[in-house]
Amino acid sequence: xxxxxxxxxxxxxxxxxxxxxxxxxxxxxxxxxxxxxxxxxxxxxxxxxxxxxxxxxxxxxxxxxxxxxxxxxxxxxxxxxxxxxxxxxxxxxxxxxxxxxxxxxxxxxxxxxxxxxxxxxxxxxxxxxxxxxxxxxxxxxxxxxxxxxxxxxxxxxxxxxxxxxxxxxxxxxxxxxxxxxxxxxxxxxxxxxxxxxxxxxxxxxxxxxxxxxxxxxxxxxxxxxxxxxxxxxxxxxxxxxxxxxxxxxxxxxxxxxxxxxxxxxxxxxxxxxxxxxxxxxxxxxxxxxxxxxxxxxxxxxxxxxxxxxxxxxxxxxxxxxxxxxxxxxxxxxxxxxxxxxxxxxxxxxxxxxxxxxxxxxxxxxxxxxxxxxxxxxxxxxxxxxxxxxxxxxxxxxxxxxxxxxxxxxxxxxxxxxxxxxxxxxxxxxxxxx
Amino acid sequence: xxxxxxxxxxxxxxxxxxxxxxxxxxxxxxxxxxxxxxxxxxxxxxxxxxxxxxxxxxxxxxxxxxxxxxxxxxxxxxxxxxxxxxxxxxxxxxxxxxxxxxxxxxxxxxxxxxxxxxxxxxxxxxxxxxxxxxxxxxxxxxxxxxxxxxxxxxxxxxxxxxxxxxxxxxxxxxxxxxxxxxxxxxxxxxxxxxxxxxxxxxxxxxxxxxxxxxxxxxxxxxxxxxxxxxxxxxxxxxxxxxxxxxxxxxxxxxxxxxxxxxxxxxxxxxxxxxxxxxxxxxxxxxxxxxxxxxxxxxxxxxxxxxxxxxxxxxxxxxxxxxxxxxxxxxxxxxxxxxxxxxxxxxxxxxxxxxxxxxxxxxxxxxxxxxxxxxxxxxxxxxxxxxxxxxxxxxxxxxxxxxxxxxxxxxxxxxxxxxxxxx
Numbered sequence: 093x094x095x096x097x098x099x100x101x102x103x104x105x106x107x108x109x110x111x112x113x114x115x116x117x118x119x120x121x122x123x124x125x126x127x128x129x130x131x132x133x134x135x136x137x138x139x140x141x142x143x144x145x146x147x148x149x150x151x152x153x154x155x156x157x158x159x160x161x162x163x164x165x166x167x168x169x170x171x172x173x174x175x176x177x178x179x180x181x182x183x184x185x186x187x188x189x190x191x192x193x194x195x196x197x198x199x200x201x202x203x204x205x206x207x208x209x210x211x212x213x214x215x216x217x218x219x220x221x222x223x224x225x226x227x228x229x230x231x232x233x234x235x236x237x238x239x240x241x242x243x244x245x246x247x248x249x250x251x252x253x254x255x256x257x258x259x260x261x262x263x264x265x266x267x268x269x270x271x272x273x274x275x276x277x278x279x280x281x282x283x284x285x286x287x288x289x290x291x292x293x294x295x296x297x298x299x300x301x302x303x304x305x306x307x308x309x310x311x312x313x314x315x316x317x318x319x320x321x322x323x324x325x326x327x328x329x330x331x332x333x334x335x336x337x338x339x340x341x342x343x344x345x346x347x348x349x350x351x352x353x354x355x356x357x358x359x360x361x362x363x364x365x366x367x368x369x370x371x372x373x374x375x376x377x378x379x380x381x382x383x384x385x386x387x388x389x390x391x392x393x394x395x396x397x398x399x400x401x402x403x404x405x406x407x408x409x410x411x412x413x414x415x416x417x418x419x420x421x422x423x424x425x426x427x428x429x430x431x432x433x434x435x436x437x438x439x440x441x442x443x444x445x446x447x448x449x450x451x452x453x454x455x456x457x458x459x460x461x462x463x464x465x466x467x468x469x470x471x472x473x474x475x476x477x478x479x480x481x482x483x484x485x486x487x488x489x490x491x492x493x494x495x496x497x498x499x500x501x502x503x504x505x506x507x508x509x510x511x512x513x514x515x516x517x518x519x520x521x522x523x524x525x
Numbered sequence: 526x527x528x529x530x531x532x533x534x535x536x537x538x539x540x541x542x543x544x545x546x547x548x549x550x551x552x553x554x555x556x557x558x559x560x561x562x563x564x565x566x567x568x569x570x571x572x573x574x575x576x577x578x579x580x581x582x583x584x585x586x587x588x589x590x591x592x593x594x595x596x597x598x599x600x601x602x603x604x605x606x607x608x609x610x611x612x613x614x615x616x617x618x619x620x621x622x623x624x625x626x627x628x629x630x631x632x633x634x635x636x637x638x639x640x641x642x643x644x645x646x647x648x649x650x651x652x653x654x655x656x657x658x659x660x661x662x663x664x665x666x667x668x669x670x671x672x673x674x675x676x677x678x679x680x681x682x683x684x685x686x687x688x689x690x691x692x693x694x695x696x697x698x699x700x701x702x703x704x705x706x707x708x709x710x711x712x713x714x715x716x717x718x719x720x721x722x723x724x725x726x727x728x729x730x731x732x733x734x735x736x737x738x739x740x741x742x743x744x745x746x747x748x749x750x751x752x753x754x755x756x757x758x759x760x761x762x763x764x765x766x767x768x769x770x771x772x773x774x775x776x777x778x779x780x781x782x783x784x785x786x787x788x789x790x791x792x793x794x795x796x797x798x799x800x801x802x803x804x805x806x807x808x809x810x811x812x813x814x815x816x817x818x819x820x821x822x823x824x825x826x827x828x829x830x831x832x833x834x835x836x837x838x839x840x841x842x843x844x845x846x847x848x849x850x851x852x853x854x855x856x857x858x859x860x861x862x863x864x865x866x867x868x869x870x871x872x873x874x875x876x877x878x879x880x881x882x883x884x885x886x887x888x889x890x891x892x893x894x895x896x897x898x899x900x901x902x903x904x905x906x907x908x909x910x911x912x913x914x915x916x917x918x919x920x921x922x923x924x925x926x927x928x929x930x931x932x933x934x935x936x937x938x939x940x941x942x943x944x945x946x947x
Contacts, residue, residue: 151743155750241730243870298928301730302877305870306920306927313920317913440734477749482742489735494725 133447136498140491141459143501148484149181152476156180184476191469192218192462209350214465216351220423221461222454224249226360227415228439229446229453230367231286231408235300236448237371238404239384244289244304245412246436247311248282252413254315255281257420257427258324260337270340271421275359278417279410285311286409287402294398300405308436316429324427334427343422356418361454363411368450370407380404412436441489460485546608548925549600549624556597556628560635561590567639573646573778582777589638593631600627625922629899640906648902649782649895654856656887656894657793658683658865661848662872663879663886664800665711665841669718670881671804672837673817673939677733678718680869681740682711682842686849688744691860692752694762694853703762703854704788704847711846712839714740719838723831726943737869745862752860764858765789789847789855796844801883813837817937820944830944845869874923881936893919 153159154177162169162176190196191214198210228245235242256278265273285307292298318324319332326335343355371377382390383400391397415435420427442460446452467481491498498504569589573582606612607620637643662679669676689710694703714736721727752760768791770784783790804810813833815823820830852868853860871893872886879885896919904912 151746155747157754243734292924292928296928298924299877302874302927303924305874306924309867309920310917310924313913313917317911317917320911320913437734437738440731441738444731444735477746479742479745479749482738483746484742486735486739486742490721490727490732490739493727493732493735494721496725 133495135504136495137445137447137492139498139502140488143491143498144484144488145185147487148480149185151483152184152480153177153181184470184474184480187470187473187476188463188466188481190214190466192466207350209348212347212351214469216347216353217465217468218458218462219353219357221465222457223354223356223360223418223422224415224433224435225438225442225457225461226454227363227411227418228435229442229457230363230450231282231412231415232439232443233446233448233450233453234367234371234380234408234411235404236443237384238380238400239387240293240401240404241301242286242289242304242405242408243301243440244286244307244409244436245415245439246432247304247307248285248409248412249416249419249432249435250311250315251285251409251416252278252280252282253416253420253427253431254318255413256417257334257337260341260421260425261335264338265340267340270338271343274337274341274421275343275414275417278413278421280413282413282416283406283410286412287406289409290402290405293405294401300401312429312432315427315431319427319429326426332429337421337425341421342425343418352423354418354422356422359414359418360457363414364450364454367411371450376403412439415439438485441485444489445492447492542611543608545621546604546606549604549607549620551604552624552628553597553600553602553604556600556631557594558597560631561592561594561597563635565589565638569634569637569640570642571633571637572642572644574781584642587634589634593634596627596631596634600624600631603627636903636906643902643906646778646781648898650786651898651901652891652895653782654786654790654894655897656890657789657851657855658848658868659872659875659890659893660793660887661796661851662845662869663876663890664796664883665715665845665848666873666876667800667804667881667883667886668813668837668841668844669834670876670937670940671810671813671817672834673820673937673942673944674719674722674834674838675729675733675941676715676718676838676841677730677873678714678736678740678869679733679845679872680865680867681733681737682714682845683849683852683865683869683872684737684744684863685714685740686711686846687852687864688747688849688860689846690850691762691853692759695759700763700765700854704850707850707854708843708846711844711849712842715839715842715845718842719835722838722943723834726945729941729943741863744860748860748862760859762854762858765855787855789851792847796847797883797887804883814937817939820939824946831946834944845872848872877936878923878926889923892922 154163156177159173159176159180162173166173193214194211195214198213202208202211228249231245231248232242256274259270259274259277263270263273289300289303289307292303293300316332319334324334326333343359345351345354346357347353369377371381379390379395379400380403382393382395383397387397390400416432419431419433419435424431438460442456443453445456445459446454463481463484464478467478470476470480471478567589568586569592571585571587573585603620603624607617612620633643662683665679665682666676686707690703690707692703693706694700697703718729718732718736721732722729765787767785767787770791773784774780776784802810804813812823812828815826815828816830816833823833824830849865852864857864872890875889875893876886878889879887896916900912900915903915
């Protein structure tokens, strides 16, 4: 795992309880300068993001028929060729920015009596998108740290979304209790699916990559089947769609009804904080990481590896289930066969970009969510297909995963390899049973 | 200490045997109670010809209920045999295969009772063609993993192969150019995988997933941007016609299934044979496996580890690209967004399920192909079971098999571990 904790990452390097309490660290200035010269993880990540965006821009420009037409006349009118390419990419990106962060026009309007909420609506959309992403990528990240690979966030998401949705529309409870129970049901739903994977891995040695892939399909079909049954289908509809979640079970809006941002983001941030605590401060977390670094050594040290695998997957599944709960109770309010979207797969790339640390995951999820929310706006206003966002995201992660490539591109010097850099878990299919 | 471990292991295998036997017996009971006693009145008619053969095979007509009860009893007996006797390895596998076959036959009897004839040859034909991309994808994974590089990017290789084949064949108006382009595009992903995994030591599972996302985004973007507006010039490649192998195609039952398909099936045969012979019966394959098992030892006897891994991944990509090309110019005739729809992941599972051997992978791929074809036919027949549950079955079977029957699989020893030349 060169990429998760592979880079010596300043203060975020894994620090176990066994580390000496205090050590005189280098000053801030030295860290800052070294970071730029040697290309530490933050610099590499920033450069990877820039590179991804530039490559995406090139792809936008050079797949635009208008631009290609101008480039056909490159030698007779070189200025027009370059400026049309620039215009194509920059208008797409400015639309994306307006959809993700803030739209300048709405700010102007707000000063002249327009609505305030339209100023914050892009940020709100970004946060709404980020909520399930944070939780789903935590679900991928936690097993990573224990040397396990969770491709099954999709299936666990479905488990959580289903139970949360069921409690949401099928059960009647008093206001506050209802939403809490529904969210907890989401956790439980995901944990059941995830725990199954962990238990199978622990008891029979079944390869978790296969089991999670297969469970994704099983859960997708199960959802489709259940939504087709009379009990879960909305009365009066023939397509597979569940009844609406009751008002008492919906996650409350944080800033009024004009903005879609809801308490889900609080759940997600709490999840990230919980995982951070788990990894850094709890015995569980210490055992997970020990298993991830070296299962044999962990077993010799008396850690029950099988139990560790089960626990990791229980919690990871629960986190993915929370993602499902946040989508169903926060924005969709209903179950559809496509409720799981691409959160499961996106969770993997976000976990990578976040370098296996909870704070990193939150920041990476915000970036992804911004790109996605902006991409929707971009497609609406410039007809650039939103799939470009997926390309940019993949390119960024590829570059983040290969720091030597970025260092080579930008002529940064590589820091000599330390023993700390090497001591990272390698993930393969079948670790040690 | 070791005695304790041995005892525990014996208990574990005994448990596993009993559980598996009980599972087989339960399937048998389902055959008897569900499919046998719950059958509609009437016969199940199975047809064995698709028309056009020189020798005609008569239809087989069976009383549905009785047949299912007989099949179920056989299954229960096999379950008892499995649980009660210590069977050899081959015998165990035969029993597993037999129980599955009995179950499927009983299911077919139940579904077809009093219905229009069920064309068995058509069903098997369709199973075989549906498994083509799975087999080719699994070969791609196998070639990489035998040299210890995990290839999760099969999905991406299939998808980009499908895209490139559709575009090239439409633009040039020549199908063979599409086939070559599809293959090359898959190879290109193989190159990317190799460079990042071998040169930049990126974690291979993660890398594969990212490459899949990359291809999904790229092809989706280009599809919306170019293929939708220029549908006729860029996305109407046409489909390869069927080729009847003279002589062999006239054999009843076997002929139409194996020797009356388009060029992709024959390519698949060739690839399968080449991989099997190449990896297990040649010096070339021995070296590849040495690289996969113990790269340091391989390097000391003069095998170029890094070069071997590059070559394997590119070869695998070229093969998976052909599988991708099948999706467009071999079956559907047009590219659609995300049309590989997880088949690359299924191919990967088939390879692991088949214990990193070509024929094992083919067996697993055929299981998936059969389930998909069966589901299709059952929905046409209007089977009284929900198609979603049926679609779920092959995935559940894989989980059961991976957890219970296969147990711990042995992968190439160095799989997934980067090789750093010192």
